[in-house]
Amino acid sequence: MPTPHIEAQKGEIADKILLPGDPLRAKFIAEHFLEDAVQFNSVRGMLGFTGLYKGERVSVMGTGMGIPSISIYANELITEYGVKKLIRVGTAGSINEAVHVRDLVIAQAAATTSSLVKNDFPGFDFPQISDFDLLDKAYHIAKALDLNAHVGNVLSSDLFYGGPDGVALGKFGVKAIEMEAAGLFYLGAKYGVQTLAIMTISDHILTGEVTTSQERQSTFTDMMKVGLETLIA
Numbered sequence: 001m002p003t004p005h006i007e008a009q010k011g012e013i014a015d016k017i018l019l020p021g022d023p024l025r026a027k028f029i030a031e032h033f034l035e036d037a038v039q040f041n042s043v044r045g046m047l048g049f050t051g052l053y054k055g056e057r058v059s060v061m062g063t064g065m066g067i068p069s070i071s072i073y074a075n076e077l078i079t080e081y082g083v084k085k086l087i088r089v090g091t092a093g094s095i096n097e098a099v100h101v102r103d104l105v106i107a108q109a110a111a112t113t114s115s116l117v118k119n120d121f122p123g124f125d126f127p128q129i130s131d132f133d134l135l136d137k138a139y140h141i142a143k144a145l146d147l148n149a150h151v152g153n154v155l156s157s158d159l160f161y162g163g164p165d166g167v168a169l170g171k172f173g174v175k176a177i178e179m180e181a182a183g184l185f186y187l188g189a190k191y192g193v194q195t196l197a198i199m200t201i202s203d204h205i206l207t208g209e210v211t212t213s214q215e216r217q218s219t220f221t222d223m224m225k226v227g228l229e230t231l232i233a
């Protein structure tokens, strides 16, 4: 039965999914990594595909930008389509001198400016953590591929422009700023499913180094490979 934002029928989405923010990155992953990929969603242009990776059924779908957007898709994927493993494959800005453009950051946890936790648990600061099994697998897969992969805290900001100065968190070991991981981890905790976020550093907020939108859409293939290998490990 389709949901308000996903037109797939039950069974058309695998129980494991990669979630890039950019729907065109989802299309790129399907075209370059999946065999027999079939598109299951185009509602609002949020492209989703299911195919085979090394013989295992996996899906990939865009989530849009920000916690409100990823929350809509993750909620529907988990509660209506039975998805059990969800790995975000995104871009992020480094706020850490040791984390360079094109490095990978595998989020162990995510601080956030979002009020999603405070809304549900007034008075508590509920840490948003990834699933340890997925984290452990992703780290070892990245190392086996000889990639520069950092594991630690990220900041999921509600705002790309403005907002509290997240850069200050870099001095407390936070690796990078992005906009969705905390929301995904929160839903993982809420529904008891496995979630992880793997980001490629697309720009360095301290040094000003950047990548192009074309690179962000389609050349961060190491992250895609680590995400897919982790899904089937």
Ligand SMILES: O=P(O)(O)O[C@H]1O[C@H](CO)[C@@H](O)[C@H]1O
Pocket: 020, 021, 022, 064, 065, 066, 089, 090, 091, 092, 160, 178, 179, 180, 216
């Ligand atoms: O490249 P994606 O996965 O969209 O991730 C990052 O890029 C967007 C901002 O440009 C935000 O969604 C942020 O989290």
Ligand SMILES: O=c1cc[nH]c(=O)[nH]1
Pocket: 091, 092, 093, 094, 160, 177, 178, 179, 202, 203, 205
């Ligand atoms: O959310 C994001 C993504 C990439 N770079 C940033 O600075 N922020």
